[in-house]
Amino acid sequence: MWNLDTQGRLSAWRNFRETISSLSLYEAVHETNSFWNTAPISNPYYTQDIKKDWPNPWELVADNHYDNLAKGLGICYTIALSRSENCEFRCYNNRKRSANYNLAWIDNGKYVLNFDLSIRVNRELEELTESTLIASYTKEEIINESDSSYKKRWDERAVRFR
Numbered sequence: 001m002w003n004l005d006t007q008g009r010l011s012a013w014r015n016f017r018e019t020i021s022s023l024s025l026y027e028a029v030h031e032t033n034s035f036w037n038t039a040p041i042s043n044p045y046y047t048q049d050i051k052k053d054w055p056n057p058w059e060l061v062a063d064n065h066y067d068n069l070a071k072g073l074g075i076c077y078t079i080a081l082s083r084s085e086n087c088e089f090r091c092y093n094n095r096k097r098s099a100n101y102n103l104a105w106i107d108n109g110k111y112v113l114n115f116d117l118s119i120r121v122n123r124e125l126e127e128l129t130e131s132t133l134i135a136s137y138t139k140e141e142i143i144n145e146s147d148s149s150y151k152k153r154w155d156e157r158a159v160r161f162r
Contacts (some may be wrong), residue, residue, distance in 0.1 A: 002040055002064070009061045014109050017082035025085055029111045032078050039074065046070055047101055048091040048134050057081060057143065072102035072114040072116040073142070079106055080139035087139045092131040101131065 001012040016035055020028040045065040046054055055063055057077040059073060060070055079087045085107050092101040104113040111119055 002038070002066075006062050006064075009057060009064065011052055011073060013078075014062050017078055020078070021082040025083070025107060025111075028079070028083060029106055029113070029119060032075055033113050036071050036075050036114075041071070042067050044068070046073075048093065049101065050136065054142075068114070069102040070143065072104055075104040075113045076139065077137070079104065080143055088141075089135075089137045089139075089142050090133060091135040092128055093134050094128075094131040096130055099131075101128065 001009055001017075004012060014033075019029050042065045045063075045067045046069040048069060054073060055070070055100065059076055060077065063070075066074065069091070076087050076089045079085065088105040088109075090101075090103045090105055092103070093099075094101070101115060104116055105111075106113065112125065113119055116127060
């Protein structure tokens, strides 16, 4: 999917969401994790504390830049747009380990994705006890409050990276 043109990626992602919508939550979570683990990882592109720069679901796939934050958003967007379960996006910073965590919390934290390549189920993550929660957004907040001024944001990013 990742090497397709923009329209092809959007169609492939829509087809994937339709496929997982009829699966059990357990199967949908595992399929979604596998799907996003195949995304090519890019250098940091988005910033945890500047939510206004985050892409909406369709911009994410159109931009085709998948840093750790984008991958976490992609997981959340996929679940949120295909299922009714609670999905929350949380950003943590761990200064002691010099690490950022951009996590998809599904079904009230029963499943935690994007911590590493596996799925954390009903487990306390030791690294998070030492971390600061920077942001936490419900699926309604990350989808319904997405800034629709994509062209303006794209131009602002282009200036920033010149």
